[in-house]
Amino acid sequence: MDTASDARVAGVRFYSMDRSGTTHYHMWRFNKNGAGTSQSWNTSLNDTRGIILAGVEAAAFNDAGYQTLCGSASVRNPYK
Template sequence: MTVALAAVAAALLVPAIATPAAAAEDSCATTGAEGWLKFSWSGKYRIDPLKLMVEDQLGDGHHVAVRLVTNRADGTIHHWGWHHNYEGVDIMQVWNTYASDSAGITKAEIQVARMEGSTIMNLCNSGKIANPNW
């Protein structure tokens, strides 16, 4: 009977220890641009894999861009670099990447912008997605 109870206890503990990374996704749209992110939390300090996508939705001669924005454990905000789409209207560009920050990542979101050169014409933010590892 003790062996049977130990086997049941072991069966219950394994799923609790071997939980998969938490997947998340969100999007936002602003005039002329729509963007998406899909990712998995890989602990307190890393998002991997991370997929960023942006589409130009207005044939106005301006380009669109997407970037990751994360909150750190100390409360500061990290604005990651812009990924620009110069391909034109109705063309989606996708970047498969990751994010790692030794200061921790407690929340993640994207910003999507319609741009003229490096000037932001209009912008949206997706919802902030909390890291369940914190």
């Protein structure tokens, strides 16, 4: 949810780590609908090398691009 009435845009993306320890960052998704709004997307992760960890990052963007990383969380894959 975009909670601030400012010129920034809220963005979220998934990241994953494969069995070799390589981190893969997936495309950013943006909520450009303004303050007080939220948005949802259907997505999935698939990696033939196996996914041992998956996480999400949230950030604020301005016209110049990435501005502030607002949070990050990850969880280990129990089925690895």
